Amino acid sequence: MHRVLVDNDISVDILYYPAFQQMRIDREQLIPTNDLLVGFGGTRVFLLGTVTLSVMLGNYPQQITKNVTFLMVDYSSAYNTILERPTLNSWKAVTSTYHLMIKFSTDYGVGELCRNQVAACECYVAMMEMDNHLQAMNIEEHQTMIEPIERLKEILLDDPKPS
Template sequence: MSVARLPVEDTNSEPKRARVEIRLVLSFSDRDKMGTIQPYDDALVVTLRIRGYDVKRVMADQGSGAEIKYPSLYKRLNLKPTDLTAYDSSLVSSDGKVVIPRGQIRLSVQASLEVVEVDFIVVDANSSYMAIVARPWLHTLGAVSSTLHLKVKYLLGDWIEELVRSQSMARQCLMATIMHQPVAESSDSVEGGS
């Protein structure tokens, strides 16, 4: 038969106090929607500091696994083909077309005081966005994004940091995309013969 021995309480010492640890919780509420134009279905577009430059029109896309850099940002950062490393996989664009990347490049991306190294895939495709940051960036930063609240939140020391969204920039990007879309064929006409 085994007997469990429990520690004996010292009655001469002061009572022990429980250590309280306060943890910040990343959450969103209706208050986070203040300042947005309702109703909306806008993309989450933020400004980030990439390679030392403030870059507007960066889409934060939690649905994507690939960080993308478009030609306009590639040129503005004065990057050269020799700066790229090989990237052998093809990608499928949002319009269903296969895109062959030019290569990949690792760049520092700064949000507030946090700097994360991001492997961008450089593609030759037209986009109204300068870049897309995706799940790898969000996970490395420890961030949570909400397209409903148009915000990205992450812990920075003892406080919660929020990335400023630009709803007006998101709408400008959407309009630019719509204006450059090819005209779809009408479904009213049906080919056939009798």
């Protein structure tokens, strides 16, 4: 699979539904869930379910295969999937965003994945060109603000320096 975003900052593996469909995997493997994914800015995305897939990393003989449980979202994205920090840790993988490289330990030495700067740039540009609500996984268009119940008191901590 191509167009995989490796993100060291998130804690869930995400698989976009269009990629799932392209893999022609039986939909019965999808385990329904009522969980929510909280996106950027606190917006919520309803999940289609979870699916556990066998993921192979690297080229023979420096390769590893692990089962990864993905949260499935039906959303437009320039990427097919997002891999997260705990999965990378379970692979004992080291990432370098500057070099667009991942190195990982195998039974036959250190495996590595090097990616194409042009493809990475194309995915980034495609994501930036999408509507803001798609980038942020925005489902709800409005938020309800809670009004304060009383006015806050200002307390001066240092008289000579009120700022």
